[in-house]
Amino acid sequence: MNNKEKLRNAGLRPTKQRMIVADILLNGFNRHFTAENLQDEINSSGNSMSIATVYNCLKKFKNCGLIKQVETSKDTAIFDTNTDYHHHFLNEETGELIDIENEEISLHKLPEIPQGYLNNGIEVIIKLKRHN
Amino acid sequence: MNNKEKLRNAGLRPTKQRMIVADILLNGFNRHFTAENLQDEINSSGNSMSIATVYNCLKKFKNCGLIKQVETSKDTAIFDTNTDYHHHFLNEETGELIDIENEEISLHKLPEIPQGYLNNGIEVIIKLKRHN
């Protein structure tokens, strides 16, 4: 499935800007990135895009499930092209994230979900500190 | 141990402002809160404090381990008086956090920590969606 189809499939109009973003993000190589990272990459690919559009686009992609946003308390939002169920190591000094594949971890015994709610995703973050 | 001792123990001067904050936060009842929540509570207790001092204080308390900060991608930092090892349910719509005690969950099989790093804390977040 090409990127235009992926966008249409997701219910998004394949605008010029969304295609540029899709070409960068949906190429099979996974990455963690910020809005600014993405805009830099757009610029260095010879294109350009307003930061508002970058954010609009990321919000749409996220709501469609084409990308995810990682749960961290960093002041900058971090997105993830890896939409599979997986977890992260977080280097708190640098903010760097490293994937933990689902098979590498196992959650035995989960707590009871509060009345009236559904489990809508589990995220495990293992914070890392540099060893002396 | 009273609050003044707790502060001294932590290597912090027991200033008037820190005592006000300690009286609110270190009373044995755990809570999740933002800087603004805390300032509101300070105000409604008849005291007042500049927002810079609230943030300074929270940073010191956090660095001393008197409180923690929860890992979430909300745009406002959320602090936690519960410093025991525990986890959270996160209602993504409202931002509300609910504690998951350590005994309620069990992580079997942890991934190998990357070379040169140490495990500096694990946080599990179970995102909740309201059931239809």
Added chain:
DNA sequence: TTTTTACTTTAAAACCGTTCTAAACTACTT
């Protein structure tokens, strides 16, 4: 096709949580 409609992009301003600045103040040491 042409026209209409809804959606999208954009630069710029606004927003908002948080940090910085630098001067006044306070806790502790001598």
Added chain:
DNA sequence: AAGTAGTTTAGAACGGTTTTAAAGTAAAAA
């Protein structure tokens, strides 16, 4: 009491993100 190191503060600055509103574009209707 005097000295000094640490703290508080109002206000400005900062940085990531969202809003605004006008111009542009994609899809639908005619």
